[in-house]
Amino acid sequence: MTSIDLFDTPWFFFQSLSGPEYNIGIPEITLDLFKQAVLPSVEESSVEKAYQKLRERGILIDEGWKELNFGVVEQEQEEEEEEEEELKVEVQKKESLFYFDGLNSVMGADSAVKFSNNPDKHMLFEGDHSHYKANINGLLTKTTAVFPIAEGEEYECDVFMTGELKKKSTPDTVDDNNKKVLSNAAHIMGADPTRRFMFGLTIDKFNVRLWFFSRSHVFVTEAMNLHNAEPVGRS
Known part of the structure; x- marks a missing residue:
């Protein structure tokens, strides 16, 4: 893994975990450094082929992610009826499935990994570590x-x-x-003492961050805009 000089690296702090009783910060690095540190090398031709398939499937339009307009109008509406909120959650799940199903098709049937088609569903567990649930899950195919x-x-x-x-x-x-x-990364890592590392992904409206978790390191990328598909698509 590429060495990261933490003394010269910006830190990403938690709003709700600030104050004298907390000192929780995570190194925030560029996407390029993240790729160098923890991602395998991928040939540019393979990236371009996947990029082209996403455009052909209508997932990328005008170099942006199709219809990724998470709550532009709703942003200003602080109070909503429960039924409307439940409907929006279902729409959100369908939107996320659209993108991840598209990515699964790009990776192909022989891929060692896939994205789950059951967002927010409790997964089966082994032993006493239960109740894990996440919006997005990347899984081993086998x-x-x-x-x-x-x-x-x-x-x-x-x-x-x-x-x-x-x-x-x-x-x-x-x-x-x-x-x-x-919390979910800690749960997964804690449930399997032999696991050496795992990845994370957070999306808020148009912003996406990639995370890395290991027994000794945790760091996160700077926020990237999903309406600018080039840097995200080539990650």
Whole structure:
């Protein structure tokens, strides 16, 4: 893993975990440094091929992500009826499935990883570590769960990436995303003492961040705008 000089690196702090009793900050790095540190090298031709497929499928339009207009009007509406909020949650799930199903199709049938098609569903667990749930889950295609295995089910032990998604971008929603992704990563890492690392993803409105968690390091990328597909799509 590429060495990261923490003394010269900006730190990402939690709004709700500030004050004299807390000292919680996470190194915030550029996408380029994140790629150098923890992501495998990918040929430019492979990236361009995937990029082209996303455009052909209508997921990328005018170099931006199609219809990713999370709550532009609703941003100013602080109080909403419960039924309307439930409907928006369902719309949000369908929107996220549209993008992740598209990414699954780009990765192909032989890919070692996939994105879950069951957002916000409790996954099956092994042992006493239960109740893990996340908006976004990246999973191993071939399960590592012990037999007997329930056909068609998804298991916590196969999660390599956990993510949280919010339609609005406010200090509170960003903070909630951050706390949940950290909590879920701690849960997954704690449930399997042999796990060495995992990834995270947070999206608030148009902003996306990539996270890395290991036994010794935690760091996060600077926020990237999903309406500018180039840097995100080539990550």
